[in-house]
Amino acid sequence: MLKKLTILLLLVMAAAFALDYLLYFGLSHNLNLKASYAGQGKVRAEALVLGPCEPLFTIDPDYLEKKLSCPVYNLSLNHSDFADNYLHFYLFLKSNPAPKMLLLYVTPESFDLRFNTFHAYRFAPFLADSIVSATIGELDSNYAPWIRLPLLRYTYFGRMLLFPALQGLKHWNSGKQKPYLSKGYEQHRPAVSPFFDPARKSDSLLFDVQLDEFGNTPEDAADKTFIWNATRETYFVKIMDLARTKGVQVIVYESPGFSGILRTQRNRLAFLQKIDSLCNSKGSAYWCFDHLATCGARANFISPLMMKSAASQNFMDTLSLRINKLK
């Protein structure tokens, strides 16, 4: 009995360590995970775009490169908050040459906990890094006790990480060099995606960013009184400080939002002023584009803060003009 129990324990431990390494290896080699791709040190960008889904879906590096005459990479991630952005930026700088400028997307929503969040699972292959583990310890107290346990530190988020780990093993095995989104930009699908069901239009609201999401999300943005969150502010400041130590110029901006919604946000102005003074204290300016004609036309938007492709290009023209003037 004791012999069997010992064998069982040894087998479980051996399997746990072996699988732990396999999952780590797979996740580190998955080029579609931006942190892992950045960790491979293959990105050469002079302008880095950072933020949540709005810049992810609207800032096309290929288009912006032509305007700025320098390589651009989009490091934005869906539904990410400042802590998420900070760790991605930190991991990027750890393995790649520092960019000359950082385009950081910031809106009043960015400082309100009800919008976007910190996704600890995105950093699972980097738990050995003390800054990553400390940030997880601070922001995800449920996950924090698990990060020292072999295997469980990955399978805790099994639903999010098992498939990417397998995909990473495939990438390694096939010698893949470029991620699916080669410059990090996720293009609006120009045509109806395979997930669109023409017979039931409402289905599409969930799955296709090309289609109109207003019907889904008006309450998310309209009639809001924003609540300032100190942790968000801390991580915003950390991004600014990290950039400054690496000599990266930070351009903090808000892309155009639909004015029909923006004007219903009760303390928007106060928040903009607070963000502006925060940026000034860190030696940056806050560029707000809510005065552009784009903001007035409902047809330019997919959701209150996200522009359609044509409007995005117009915005990138304006943004690049202003950046070039700064140069």
Next chain:
Amino acid sequence: MLLEALYFVFFLALSLLFYYRSKYPLHVLFFASLLFIAYLQWCAILLLLGNAFFAFYWGRLISTSAKHKQVLFVLGLSILLFELVIFKVLLLEDGAWRGSATPTLMLTLGLSFYALQHMAYLFDIKIGRIKPEEKAGYYILSAAYFPKLLCGPVITYQNAKKALFSAPIFKLENLVSGANRFAFGAFKKLVLADRLAPMSAAVFEGSYPLHGFTALFGGLLFTLQVYFDFSGYIDMALGISRMFGINLPENFALPLRATSITHFWRRWHITLMQWLSAYVYYPFSYYFRKSALWSAFFGIVLTLFFSAFWHGIGLTFLLWGVCHMLYLSIELLAQHRQIKIPKALGWFLTLVTVSFANVFFRAADLQVVYKLTTDIFSFNTFWPHNWLAGFVAVIGKGGELNDLFNCALAALLVLLFLLFEGKLNAKANSDKFSVSWLFSFLLLIAVLGVFSDGEQFIYARF
């Protein structure tokens, strides 16, 4: 959750050690049970003790009264029922499906289960089936015994007495057998039930219109989820009990293989059905004993009405009960007219009808019921035109490759489990130390378990 699991393993190991070493093993079990409840919610101890003391003394009162047995019984039963109603109403206001442990839910931990024991105790004393217990401690322990506290199985006092109060004899086989059963239950809960939970939630909590098939499939997903969740708990409770050398009754017997609704109810939540048969069905059908058909019919109506009420006060549970009343009444009529259907068809119809009824059971309110039944009965849009968009992407909560992978993995795990369930059950009850069995289950749980957003046990909400 990790810390809680570690605390529990530590608590269990200590309880077992003291249980087998102590001269007073029942005292150990008693204090372990109180400690367990106190850890979850100390206030729940007061409610549990209050109820147990009430039933204990009221039972003695009924037994000693010569003239007013019936009145005292009705009064005692009414008090217990009234209390159950009050807390069910409060739980309804809390929103049973919100998933968070509300103060009322924490206060009433196990109330639905131990209330049944107290009602049966009073009834059995009233009809002279048993004598009232002499020692209050024994009676309280039978209600508070921690492995069965949250989700059962439902046991009567005489069964609890037989199971709990024999002298403990340490057997290594009991520990091994208990561990085998516990690992099996943990696998069902952490790997299967919690993996299905977000998929069924996508159907029941979404506000967008669905194809009829998708909505009905949501019912099937919930049926599977609740089965793995509840039977997983029972496996763990039986496993822990076996470690103490205590045998609790089985609660499930492959219900998803039932070929009729009658068959299904003989295999699903068996201990509740036995309780309902003994204390609701037979006593009431006795009054209509002149006609076998009518006595069975009224028995079914009352039993399922009580079952619906026991699960929760609310029209959704009532509708669920009405569905099963209709199914059983139709089966009764078919049986009466000697109509028979092939077993395969019977199995399919049982699964579909049970899943349909579970749409009412799972729905948070009547609005959801209305929406989903409208979806199901919109026959022109019953089948998705695009299966990826109208079905896979809905239950997978998105259309990314990762979502499809999770759906495929869940489908594979559930199908394999159901295919080999009989053999797995037999192995889970084995008292042989199998390295391969424990290794496989520990590894499956570690790799495929859902830890980040696992749900509390569904039946702990009732």
